[in-house]
Amino acid sequence: MAGNDVRVAKADLEHFVSKLFQGAGMEEEQSSTIARHLVLANLRGVDSHGVGRVEIYTSRLDRGIDSKSTKAKIEKESASSALIDGGAGLGIILASEGIKIAVRKAQETGLAAVGIKNSGHCGMLADYTLYAARHNCLAIAATNAPANMAPWGGKKAFFGTNPFSYGVPAGKEKDIVFDMATSVVARGKITLARKNNQPIPLGWAISKDGKPTTDPGEALDGGLVLPVGGPKGYGLAFLVDVLSGLLTGAAFGPYIGSLYKDLDRNQNVGQFFFVMRADLFEPLADFKNRIDQMIREIRQIPLADGFDRIYLPGEIEYENALEREQNGIPLTSKMICELEAVGKRYGIPSPF
Incomplete structure (x- = not known):
């Protein structure tokens, strides 16, 4: 934690942010x-x-660019699939509804695509795949993004961090739970670095x-x-754009706003979820026992020079969440000032 960071309790931060979006006109x-x-993203250390x-997000709502009455309208549907038209709504709301539909359909049919x-x-994809895992499903999630990465060998942007x-x-x-950008780093981390003058x-x-x-x-x-x-990474970014765009x-590639x-x-970003029940091929208990076995055996692998631990995918984020849940979420003074400025727009007092 940087020396000028302030620790903020999860509940206080969540309450304040919710009030800000209500001030912007959301239900x-x-x-x-x-x-x-x-706040979950901050808890997991994914501050970007x-x-x-x-x-x-609130500026776009104020300008009327994104809909304040976001609704997931199902345009096309089968027993194991659904296509949602988000109607220019907020991606977090739409993706949260999309993964719920995908899980529900997978529980009924065995597998589903939404x-x-x-x-x-739509924010942090890990939130959606974590939801599926907690409902005894395996999930793959993808979303495309505005162009800021060239195809390998090129010098003009075509793909997003995808x-x-x-x-x-x-x-x-x-x-x-594994979550990665197909770029070396999510663009949001660069944006955050500029905000913090780093x-x-x-x-x-x-x-x-x-x-x-x-x-x-x-x-x-x-x-x-x-x-x-x-x-x-270029090959993976290509697939993400095919699935989600x-x-x-x-929209896809350079056509995304x-x-x-x-x-x-x-x-006009696209998202894609593929979900399957964990008992699709063998009993759920057997599957979970084998996953546990795999996790434990990986932990016992002899360490290479320079390493003191083997982490499972998503384990660092999980431990970040435990630490920040207990000690508060670190926010820079600049970040706090930015949130307070949003609050002033809507007449919402700062809790900090």
């Missing part, structure tokens, strides 16, 4: 859903997808001149993020 239940999601998004179009930024996530239910061990590591991004940079401003203003693993009828720059139109 209380949906405001609570957004607040819970954003946490309350730092409040200002831009796509969403005309959506906005994250994907998976969730796997365990037995006595903690559920496995440099970024070399290898995260290049400037508009194609040169490696540690300046988040250079990375965001005409620069590009880099794909993780070079051509491998092309398959659903949402920018969350921060295109303040005159909805982003």
Whole structure:
């Protein structure tokens, strides 16, 4: 934690953020859903997808770009699938409803696929795959994003950071939840670094001149993020756009609106969820016992030089959440001032 960070209790932060979205015109239940999601991201240490998004989300609501009455309208449906038209609504609300539909259908039929179009930024995918795992389902989630990454070998942006996530239910061990951008780092982490006047590591991004940079401003203003693993990250980003953009009828690649720059139109982001019951092929207890066995055996693998522990996918985030639940969520003074400024717009007093 940085020296000027302030620790804020989860409940206090969640309550304040919910009030901010109510001030922006959202219903209380949906405001609570957004607040819970954003604070969960901070709890897990994914601060780039946490309350730092409040200002831009509420600004878009104020401008009428994104709908204050977000509703997940099912446009096409079968027993094991659904296509949702988000109607320019907030992505967190739409994706939260989408994963619930996918889980419900998977519980009934064994597996299900749900796509969403005309959506906005849906936050942290781990929230949705964690929901599926807690309901004894395996899940894969994907969402595309505004273009800020070139295909491998190119120098012009076409793909976004295009994250994907998976969730796997365990037995006595903690559920496995993996969430990654197909770029080296999520663009939101670079945005957060600029907000906090911090440099970024070399290898995260290049400037508009194609040169490696540690300046988040250079990375965001005409620069590009880099794909993780070079051509491998590019290949994964391609698939994410096919599933969440092309398959659903949402925008893809350079046709997706920018969350921060295109303040005159909805982003038309797409999301995709594939969910299956964990007992699809063998009894649930057997599956969970085998997952637990796998987890325990991985922990016993001899350590390579320079390592003191093997982490399971999502385990670092889980431990972050435990620590921050107990000691509070660290927020910079700049972040607190930004939230308080949003509160002043709606006449909501600061709890800090």
